[in-house]
Amino acid sequence: MSMLHFETRLCQLIQGNNVNKDLPVPHLIEKMLARKEGHLTATGAFVAKTGEYTGRSPMDKFIVKEASSERDIHWGSVNKPISSETFERLYERVLHYLADKDELFVRQGFSGADTNYQYPIRVVNELAWHNLFVRQLFIRPEQEKKATQLPEFTIISAPGFKADPTRDGTRSEAFIIISFEKRTILIGGTAYAGEMKKAIFSIMNYLLPKQGVFSMHCSANVGSEGDVALFFGLSGTGKTTLSADRHRSLIGDDEHAWSPTGIFNIEGGCxxxxxxxxxxxxxxxxxxxxxxxxxxxxxxxxxxxxxxxxxxxxxxxxxxxxxxxxIDSSTIPSISGHPSTLIFLTADAFGVLPPISKLSVEQAMYHFLSGYTSKLAGTERGISSPTATFSACFGAPFLPLHPSHYAKMLGEKMTEHNTDVFLVNTGWQGGPYGTGHRISLHYTRAMVRAALQGDLQSAETTKDPVFGLNIPLHCPGVPDHLLLPWQTWAEPLAYEQKAKELAYKFKENFNRFKDISRDVLIGGPLI
The missing domain is CATH 2.170.8.10 (Phosphoenolpyruvate Carboxykinase, domain 2)
Structure with missing residues (x-):
């Protein structure tokens, strides 16, 4: 099926009298209430339920195997292939399903705050509240841009359409399918709005590196002196919370890119x-x-x-x-200079990683490729309690290319701009999950503040005996004993055993990376 036919079929759908295009927020909320899609809260926000799917469904995500992109994609458990024929049949079935709806909602927006690397996107929604979601999450165009810029990518979201795995070639009733050749993202069977957000992030992680731009799963803010900080980490580790600092201006809370001139937000919302x-x-x-x-x-x-x-x-x-x-302190447009500090966030359920440590270049590369954290309950379908996991580059589910491609770009950027890197544990101390307790947000903020202000540059440090990390012995606003994880455990031997257990998990995980240089390998645990 040609791209022209794809676009013609879609245009036939969205030119109907039942289609609402780019509705303003009040009008859209009136629609949402009339359609009984949810309720207004006392704060004026709209609340909706997503039904069975309350988190992403990564096992139901596919990329269409196409000649133009097949050699680029890192195929495997994350990037699962689906045939063009299967995708096209499902596309036709979804459009037929949407054509019978009383109303549809279409919106135009952008991905990428830097106009040199900006992509127009179009979203077709079955649900009005989904259309409000994308209005708030993506970059909102000015009126003249709406009229002149054709979309580079289209999301078609039909949560009410349930796939038949036998007929449609999916794993379940839910599906998220990306076609780079047809520039289309097809979503169905799930009402979790985050699937739309992360699908766009996935395509940007494919397109931007091809332009020499490093795409990143991180939040970002900037100080009054123009000092930019990036916060890397998976969902639930604190990217949004720690980057929303009243003493610094927010650039964005989740997805950014690092170009030759500085960084920019991929999104327009949080x-x-x-x-x-x-x-x-x-x-x-x-x-x-x-x-x-x-x-x-x-x-x-x-x-x-x-x-x-x-x-x-x-x-x-x-x-x-x-x-x-x-956010009163946000930077609009969300563009800034080169970062001086990177913060790698992890929520360690083992309770053994220090709350803050300064990383060498080798350690930064190792921990970036490892992407260790504990997935927190509800973030993904099937996760009911914190589970130790490794996600390359702190965002493996959204990386179409091989992780080493992004790691190489990080190393080049760090070296070029002499960037400091800290590993911050926002997880447990005094014991593992179920025994210990979550590190105080108050203390985490104090440690991050000290790192950004340069207070830890000359601080006396000690080397972690298991992980080899350089731990500061003093940090303004934080009791000294909390900085050394083994001092928060009642039983030192229990700490040592649990630390070695996690260290071996790091080693085991890193075995999957072939041809990694020795310079990166020496950044790992000492055992």
Missing amino acids: YAKCINLCKEKEPDIYNAIKFGAVLENVVIDEHTREPDYDATDFTENTRAAYPLTS
């Missing part, structure tokens, strides 16, 4: 976890959840409509989507 959210600890995020924001799976009081951010009735992966402009 998608924050809001489990246990409170105004005292995270005021910027709390205050951003107002009229126009979208809440996913948050419990609200039936009478007062007040959100209960502590409740986990539907999932622990409760979410809030809002535009960057809802």
Whole structure:
């Protein structure tokens, strides 16, 4: 099926009288309420439920095997192939399904704040609240751009369409399929809005490196002196929370790119976890959840409509989507210079990694390729408690190319700009999950602040006997004994055993990387 036929079929669908294009927020919310897709909360935000799928479904994601991209893709458990014929048949079935709907919602936006690397995107939604979600998450075009720029990629989202695995070639009723040749992302069977966000991130991770731009799963902010910091980490490690700092300007909370001139946000909004959210600890995020924001799976009081951010009735992966402009200290447009500091975030469920350590270049490359953390409950389908995992480049589910491609770009950028790198553990101390306790956000903020202000540059350090990490012995605002993880455990022998257990997991995971240089290997655990 030719690209012309693809576009013709789609145009026939979205030119109908039942199609709502680029509705403003108030009009869209009126539609959402009339269609009974959710409720307004006391703060003015709209809350919706996503049903059975309350997190991403990575096992249901496919990339179409096409001649133009086949040799580039790192095929495997993350990037699973599906044939062009299978994709085209499913495409026709989804369009036929959507054609019978009373209303559809179409929106145009952009991915990439730097206009030199910006891609126009179009989203076709079955649900009105999904259309509000993409309006808040992607970059909103000016009126003249809407009229002149044709979309480079189109998302078609039909959560009500359930695939038949036998007939449609999918794994389950849900599917997320990317065709680079047809410039189309087909999503169905799941109402989790994050699938749209991460699908666009996946295509940017394919397109940008081909232009010499390093795409990254990280948040970013900038200080008053223009000092830029990047926060790498998987969902739930604290990227959004730690980058939302009232003393620094937010560039973005999740997806960025590093070009020859500096960094830029890939998105125009934030998608924050809001489990246990409170105004005292995270005021910027709390205050951003107002009229126009979208809440996913948050419990609200039936009478007062007040959100209960502590409740986990539907999932622990409760979410809030809002535009960057809802953060008072945000940088618009979200572009800045080269970063001086990188923070690698991990939520260590073993409770053995230090709360902060300074990494050498070799250690930075090793831990970037390792991407260790503990997946937290609800972030992905099937995860009900913290699970130790390794995700290359802190974002393996979204990387179409081989991880070494992104790691090489990181090493080149670090060397060129003499960037400092710190590993920060936002997970457990005093014992593993279930025995120890989560490291205080107050102390984590103090450690990050010290790293960004240069307070740890000349600090006396000690070497971690298992992981070889350089741990500062003193940090402003943090009790000294908390900096050394073995001093927080009641039983030193238990700590040593658990630390070695995690170290061996690092070694075992790294065996999958072939032809890695010795310079990178020496950055790993000492055992």
